[in-house]
Amino acid sequence: MxxxxxxxxxxxxxxxxxxxxxFSYGTVFSSMTIYYNQYLxxxxxxxxxxxxxxxTFVAGILAxxxxxxxxxxxxxxxxxxxxxxxxxxxxASNLPGHVNPWSTFIAFLLxxxxxxxxxxxxxxxxxxxxxxxxxxVVFMLDYWAQNLSVIxxxxxxxxxFRPAFEALLVILLLTVLVSFFLTTFVMTExxxxxxKVDEKAENIFQAYKTVLQDKTYMIFMGANIATTxxxxxxxxxxxxxxxxxxxxxxFWGFEIYGQRMLTIYLILACVLVVLLMTTLNRLTxxxxxxxxxxxxxxxxxxGMIFSxxxxxxxxxxxxxxxxxxxxxxxTPSVQTLGADLMNPEKIxxxxxxxxxxxxxxxxxAGLLVSISPMIKATGxxxxxxxxxxxxxxxxxxxxxxxxxx
Numbered sequence: 001m002x003x004x005x006x007x008x009x010x011x012x013x014x015x016x017x018x019x020x021x022x023f024s025y026g027t028v029f030s031s032m033t034i035y036y037n038q039y040l041x042x043x044x045x046x047x048x049x050x051x052x053x054x055x056t057f058v059a060g061i062l063a064x065x066x067x068x069x070x071x072x073x074x075x076x077x078x079x080x081x082x083x084x085x086x087x088x089x090x091x092a093s094n095l096p097g098h099v100n101p102w103s104t105f106i107a108f109l110l111x112x113x114x115x116x117x118x119x120x121x122x123x124x125x126x127x128x129x130x131x132x133x134x135x136x137v138v139f140m141l142d143y144w145a146q147n148l149s150v151i152x153x154x155x156x157x158x159x160x161f162r163p164a165f166e167a168l169l170v171i172l173l174l175t176v177l178v179s180f181f182l183t184t185f186v187m188t189e190x191x192x193x194x195x196k197v198d199e200k201a202e203n204i205f206q207a208y209k210t211v212l213q214d215k216t217y218m219i220f221m222g223a224n225i226a227t228t229x230x231x232x233x234x235x236x237x238x239x240x241x242x243x244x245x246x247x248x249x250x251f252w253g254f255e256i257y258g259q260r261m262l263t264i265y266l267i268l269a270c271v272l273v274v275l276l277m278t279t280l281n282r283l284t285x286x287x288x289x290x291x292x293x294x295x296x297x298x299x300x301x302x303g304m305i306f307s308x309x310x311x312x313x314x315x316x317x318x319x320x321x322x323x324x325x326x327x328x329x330x331t332p333s334v335q336t337l338g339a340d341l342m343n344p345e346k347i348x349x350x351x352x353x354x355x356x357x358x359x360x361x362x363x364x365a366g367l368l369v370s371i372s373p374m375i376k377a378t379g380x381x382x383x384x385x386x387x388x389x390x391x392x393x394x395x396x397x398x399x400x401x402x403x404x405x
Contacts (some may be wrong), residue, residue: 026153046370064352079117086110292333299326
């Protein structure tokens, strides 16, 4: 925690807001695929997830543009207001005896849209307020905080999702309110844009032209999207696979069915991150970011594939350990590598482009859920293996181009 207290105040606030957002994810978002699957079926669920990804794609693009033009703080405040509206609608859509899954989807669409504004501008703050010496530490703390909060949120969500979903939505609303207060009244601006006369007419397309013409960064983005597609299986095919195929067991009188196995998998991953993050990063501190990317993503892919090829507790538990060890090594490496490749004069726009990796990966993962009844778990596993090979090739090309220039 010494590293945390030595950081700039805005970085501390950014980490705190991420903690609250990840807590909400652990309580509600991690189980929403099961919610939609229960009320609307797997085919429609895949389409809804893809639509949600499109909305967050748009949010990331807009947030990056406005963060460069108007500063980081206004963008984050706007995002929290959108989240508040979505949380209120979610509560109204799930009153006892009056559940409406369609308006619930719209509510969570708003929450995701607003949160992407917060994250995109917040990531720009990390680069604004950090330096080459402490940036990897900031990304490590960011990842550590997310996982610690998910542990707490998932533990709460596992027992309340079925019997008290409305209570989880109220908790979601309260966390967004706290984020709104911190962003509006405590956080200060880290970037004051200076608009020149010849830049006044710049539109959003012109703002992103520089980023899209950066071939090295776009190749890296392709690799990042591929590995994010693997990570997104947590929210897409893994819940469906466990919900439909996991063999329920009873452990010391406690029944473990598909949704609870998903929660155990999630908690296992988060606990390992909290316990091993510092140790593994110390052991791999001499690794290049490229090496961390490759080996980390490879272990993630292997762990997720094994999760899909079995339906019993112990193999899935072991696969979860393999996956998480890879993610611990991968995450700080990919974030630091991405920051190193950005043009410092267009950080907001670069982060806007970086934000699209989640929605694009979500679209692809959602489509995979839709076709999964036809290709089964074996076919899904093959898709993940090919995706990992593609990611390794692309990151090697990107790093090689960067070193040459």
